Amino acid sequence: xxxxxxELAALYEIASLDFPGSEKGLFREVVEKASRLFGVRRVxxxxxxxxxxRACLTWGCYRLGIDDYRAYIEQNRxxxxxxxxxxxxxxxxxxxxxxxxxxxSPREVRLLDIFSKRLAExxxxxxxQDRVRRANERFKLVVENSPxxxxxxxxxxxxxxxxxxxxxQLFGIVRTNWGCKDLLRQVVPRERFKEALREVLRTxxxxxxxxxxxxxxxxxxxxxxxxxxxxxxxxxxxxxxFMAVDITARKEAEERFRYLSVRDALTGLYNRNYFEEVMxxxxxxxxxxxxxxxxxxxxxxxxxxxxxxxxGDRLLRQVAAVARKCFREEDFxxxxxxxxxxxxxxxxxxxxxxxxxxxxxxxxEARGKHGPELPxxxxxxxxxxxxxxxxxxxxxKQADDGMYREKLRNTNRVxxxxxxxxxxxxQEKDFLATGHAERLAVLGEQLGRSVGLTxxxxxxxxxxxxxxxxxxVGIATHILFKPxxxxxxxxxEMKRHVEIGYRIARSFPxxxxxxxxxxxxxxxxxxxxxxxxxxxxxxxxxxxxLAIVDAYDAMTSDRPYRKALPKEExxxxxxxxxxxxxxxxxxxxxxxxxx
Numbered sequence: 001x002x003x004x005x006x007e008l009a010a011l012y013e014i015a016s017l018d019f020p021g022s023e024k025g026l027f028r029e030v031v032e033k034a035s036r037l038f039g040v041r042r043v044x045x046x047x048x049x050x051x052x053x054r055a056c057l058t059w060g061c062y063r064l065g066i067d068d069y070r071a072y073i074e075q076n077r078x079x080x081x082x083x084x085x086x087x088x089x090x091x092x093x094x095x096x097x098x099x100x101x102x103x104x105s106p107r108e109v110r111l112l113d114i115f116s117k118r119l120a121e122x123x124x125x126x127x128x129q130d131r132v133r134r135a136n137e138r139f140k141l142v143v144e145n146s147p148x149x150x151x152x153x154x155x156x157x158x159x160x161x162x163x164x165x166x167x168x169q170l171f172g173i174v175r176t177n178w179g180c181k182d183l184l185r186q187v188v189p190r191e192r193f194k195e196a197l198r199e200v201l202r203t204x205x206x207x208x209x210x211x212x213x214x215x216x217x218x219x220x221x222x223x224x225x226x227x228x229x230x231x232x233x234x235x236x237x238x239x240x241x242f243m244a245v246d247i248t249a250r251k252e253a254e255e256r257f258r259y260l261s262v263r264d265a266l267t268g269l270y271n272r273n274y275f276e277e278v279m280x281x282x283x284x285x286x287x288x289x290x291x292x293x294x295x296x297x298x299x300x301x302x303x304x305x306x307x308x309x310x311x312g313d314r315l316l317r318q319v320a321a322v323a324r325k326c327f328r329e330e331d332f333x334x335x336x337x338x339x340x341x342x343x344x345x346x347x348x349x350x351x352x353x354x355x356x357x358x359x360x361x362x363x364x365e366a367r368g369k370h371g372p373e374l375p376x377x378x379x380x381x382x383x384x385x386x387x388x389x390x391x392x393x394x395x396x397k398q399a400d401d402g403m404y405r406e407k408l409r410n411t412n413r414v415x416x417x418x419x420x421x422x423x424x425x426x427q428e429k430d431f432l433a434t435g436h437a438e439r440l441a442v443l444g445e446q447l448g449r450s451v452g453l454t455x456x457x458x459x460x461x462x463x464x465x466x467x468x469x470x471x472x473v474g475i476a477t478h479i480l481f482k483p484x485x486x487x488x489x490x491x492x493e494m495k496r497h498v499e500i501g502y503r504i505a506r507s508f509p510x511x512x513x514x515x516x517x518x519x520x521x522x523x524x525x526x527x528x529x530x531x532x533x534x535x536x537x538x539x540x541x542x543x544x545x546l547a548i549v550d551a552y553d554a555m556t557s558d559r560p561y562r563k564a565l566p567k568e569e570x571x572x573x574x575x576x577x578x579x580x581x582x583x584x585x586x587x588x589x590x591x592x593x594x595x
Contacts, residue, residue, distance in 0.1 A: 007111065010037050014115045019126045023047060026126075027057040030119060034098055037115075038108050042099035044069055047123070048092060060099075073097045083109065085116040093123045148245055150224075153231070154180055155239040162241075170224065170246060172216065183242070188213040188221070200228045200240065211247070223251040266313060267320035269341070270334035278332050278344055279392040286388045291353030293343040294399040295323075295360065295380035298410050300339035306422055306504040307474050315376060319364060326360045341378075342396065350384040357382045375420075379407035419508050422473050436553060440465035443549035443590075450589050451545075461542050464514045468521050468546060471501025495530050498522055517543045521550065524581045544583045548574065548590050551582070571595075 013033055019026055027045055034040045042060040046069065056066045064072070073095065077084035080103035087093040096116050098104075104112065150167035154160060158180030163173055171183060187193040193212060200207050207228040215221045226244035262274040270278075282290050297319055304312040316339070323333050323341060332344040345353050357380050364378050381402025385395040444461045453461065472480060475497050479490050486494060498519050505515035520534060520543035527535030555570040565573075571591060578587040 007107065010111050011114065013037055014111070014118050017115075017118050017122055019122050023055065024057065026122065027059075030096075031059045034115070038098070038100060038104065038112065040098045040100045042097075044073060044097040045094065046070065046073075046097075047094040070095075080104075083112050085113065087116060087120040087123060093120055093127070150242075150244045150246070152183075152242045152244075153239060154183075154242070156237060161239060166246075167242075167244070170214065170222065170244060186214045186216065188215050197228060197240070200230050204230050204232065206230065211251075212244075221248075222246055223248045264335040267317055267335050269320050269323070270332055272334065272336040275332065275334035275336055275342060275344070279396065282344070282346060282392050287346055288388055288390075289347065289349050289384050289386050290392050290395065291345040291348040291350060291382065291384040292392065292395045292399045293345070293353060293357045293360070293380060293382045294336075294396065294403045295341050295343075295357075295378040296403055296407055297339040297341075298377045298379055298407065302507050305507050306500070308500070311474075318367070319376065319378065322363050322367065323360060326363055327356060342399075344392065348384075350382070350386075353382050353384060377410060379403050379410050381406060419511070422470055422504060436469075436557065437466045439553050439557075440468075440546065440549050443553065444545055446593050447545050447549060447586065447590050448542075450593060451541075451586070453542075457542065460513060460517075461545060463511075464517045464521070464542060464546055465549075467501070467505065467511060467514065468518050468550070469497065469501065470504050470511075471497035471499065471518070473504075474500040495522070498531055516540065517546070521546050523547075525583050526580045528580070539583075544586055548582050548586055551577075552590070552594070567594075 014037075017029060017033065020029060027043075030045060031043050034043055040060075043058065044061060045057040046066070047055040047057070054066055056069055058069065061069070073084055076082045076099075077097070081099055081101060083096075083098040083100075083104055085096050087096060096119060098112065100108075147166065149164075150170040151162070151164045152160065152167040152171060152173070153162035160173055160178060163171075167173060171186065184190060184194060196207050196210065209225050209227045212224055212226055213221045214224055223246070224244040225247050226242055229241040229243065230238070231241060232238040262270055264271045297315060300312055300315065303315055316335070319341070320333075320335065323343070327333055327343055327345070330346060331348075332346075334342050334344075336342045343356075345356065348356070361378055361380055364376055367376060381399040381404075383395040383398035383402065385392050441462045444465050445458055448458050448461050475494060479486065479493055482490065498521065502515050502519040505511035505518050517540055519531065520539050523529035523532065523534040523539045523543065525536060525539070525544070527533050552570055552574060555565045555573060556567060558564050571594070574582065574587050574591065578584040
């Protein structure tokens with residue numbers, strides 16, 4: 001009976017084994033119980049530290065390495081005075097080794113098996129808790145330092161309980177006097193957010209992610225994707241967590257995409273697709289009357305050809321800006337083609353639409369009358385769908401037909417105005433243009449007569465002298481007036497004036513006869529000129545004549561970067577370049593004329 005009570009007491013002692021806070025503390029309890037209950041004189045506890053490494057705790061042993069202790073155990077574990085058991089499944093937790101002088105009885109072995117199982121349970125629980133603790137710490141570290149997800153926890157009183165850095169920045173959390181009311185003040189729309197929060201608290205279920213606007217006191221806003229998660233910890237305890245991601249950049253990109261899907265990229269007006277959607281919608285709704293105005297920028301192709309597409313684009317933006325101001329907010333102003341615009345005026349009768357159309361035409365034309373602006377006009381047409389039997393699309397086609405009839409009437413007038421602008425712009429850009437052209441005409445006529453040109457050829461040469469540099473209207477002013485030699489990039493840009501001049505001349509019937517001559521007047525006799533590298537007789541005679549008189553007048557006239565050369569130096573330069581840059585026979589004839 002005494003034996004039974006002793007075993008029961010031992011079992012009680014074994015069951016009381018628990019983790020005291022550290023592995024060393026646990027080992028001390030193991031040693032204390034093993035020595036007191038079983039009279040052991042040596043204890044070795046090999047721990048695998050939950051798979052994270054190895055540790056060896058010993059009592060009553062010499063100091064050895066872990067591998068030495070393991071070898072010692074393997075060597076002695078089968079002896080009567082030894083007890084060795086793996087802890088856990090196999091030895092995933094470790095190994096317990098005990099020694100007792102005289103060996104262990106069967107009863108003691110049975111109790112030691114229970115003891116080793118209890119030790120394994122304690123270690124297993126400790127390692128599990130440790131893994132959970134480390135996982136929580138890692139999760140907390142990730143959440144607290146997350147650069148994307150804002151986490152804010154409010155307790156049952158509406159006060160901040162937990163939050164991370166992202167939440168601090170996103171919600172503007174301060175540690176004093178900040179609470180749920182401050183959050184509610186920020187979220188827009190406020191009443192819908194309050195209702196969502198009440199629903200979460202009522203049902204105990206998390207809300208699906210929703211898009212909300214956070215507005216600060218200054219009115220600046222950030223878009224967030226936010227969920228509300230309830231936390232219940234007992235009566236009077238718990239709260240809610242708000243988890244939010246800043247999606248402002250995404251919303252701005254979506255808005256930009258939506259804008260581009262209905263807007264013209266160049267002018268900012270509505271585009272063709274949206275314009276047609278509006279026509280279909282108004283037809284489906286049956287709203288009447290609906291008026292449509294179409295208008296076209298006159299001479300845009302000439303502007304693009306003469307001055308380049310950058311100038312044409314600037315012109316389109318200016319016309320678009322005028323159009324915005326000429327119509328009501330409820331009207332739909334669109335760019336529907338390269339130079340074509342259209343306006344839908346819901347509820348506007350024909351007379352009102354016609355007045356608006358006239359106002360647009362007058363405003364656009366008036367813009368070019370103040371200052372040296374490119375003269376701009378528009379041709380326009382207007383029509384109205386009076387009843388539901390007439391579609392808005394039919395009104396659009398009628399307005400378009402009227403616009404094209406008006407455009408045909410304006411064609412010659414527009415071309416003349418653009419040519420006049422180019423000529424005036426050249427005189428303004430190049431202060432040498434007027435006198436230079438007159439001198440070239442005189443010198444060219446003298447040289448032309450000397451080589452037997454006909455009257456028709458002389459007239460053509462005179463026209464070439466006046467407009468050979470008209471392409472300079474497309475060259476930047478800072479290059480034309482640079483007080484010094486041009487850099488390579490600037491020289492390349494300046495060379496473009498012959499091609500620009502060629503396009504301008506081709507665009508106007510009165511200049512078309514000299515278009516090819518304008519393109520050739522910087523070609524060299526030896527083929528080293530530009531733009532096509534023509535040589536010798538491949539270059540038109542009139543262009544060869546102009547090249548000589550142009551060079552002579554340029555050398556004997558003041559330039560922004562130098563004074564005029566003496567006549568003798570200019571003659572010497574012509575002689576030097578005869579046969580390379582200039583036709584040598586023409587140079588010989590010209591020098592006889594001017595000496």
